[in-house]
Amino acid sequence: MKIHEIERHQPQPEGLEIVLHLDPALFWFQGHFAVQPLLPGVAQLDWVMHYATTLLAPDYRFHSIQNVKFQAPLLPDTTVTLTLSWNAERQILTFSYQRHDGDARHTASSGKIRLCR
Numbered sequence: 001m002k003i004h005e006i007e008r009h010q011p012q013p014e015g016l017e018i019v020l021h022l023d024p025a026l027f028w029f030q031g032h033f034a035v036q037p038l039l040p041g042v043a044q045l046d047w048v049m050h051y052a053t054t055l056l057a058p059d060y061r062f063h064s065i066q067n068v069k070f071q072a073p074l075l076p077d078t079t080v081t082l083t084l085s086w087n088a089e090r091q092i093l094t095f096s097y098q099r100h101d102g103d104a105r106h107t108a109s110s111g112k113i114r115l116c117r
Contacts, residue, residue: 014085014086014087015056015083015084015085015086015094016051016055016056016083016084017081017082017083017084018051018081018082018084019079019080019081020047020079020080020081020082021077021078021079022039022074022075022076022077022078022079022080023076023077024037024076024077026039026076028040028043029076036073036075037075037076038073038074038075039073039074039075041068041070041109044070044074044097044109045065045068045113047082048082048084048093048095048113049062049113051082051084052084052086052093052095052113052115053115055084056084056086056093057086057088057093057115059117060091060115060116060117061115061116061117062113062115062116063091063113063114063115063116064113064114065111065112065113065114066092066111066112066113066114067111067112068109068110068111068112069109069110069111070108070109071107071108071109071110072099072106072107072108072109073108074097074099074108074109078099078100079099079100080097080098080099080100080108081097081098081100081105082095082096082097083095083096083098091114091115091116092112092113092114092115093112093113093114093115094110094111094112095110095111095112095113096109096110096111097109097110
């Protein structure tokens, strides 16, 4: 099943940036607000955990959410950058989704998740 379309990902010194295109045909948009579909928070967190445990911290798993803030909806046919930072010493994963608006980026959601082995 197609989750989303990855345009590219850029390794950073302490993390990762992944540019995603939110395809309107995604499963997550089906039935989630009929008037204006939006990407649910649970999907955003699922993608954070998928990329974090696949690319940054493969020996870790979810422990708890330290905080999360949803500031703006992520709509179909939007391009976003998912930024992940991993602090192995504290076992804290920091994330943010930023919507692209031309050359500008606007934070849609962000948070911290504690991982464990």
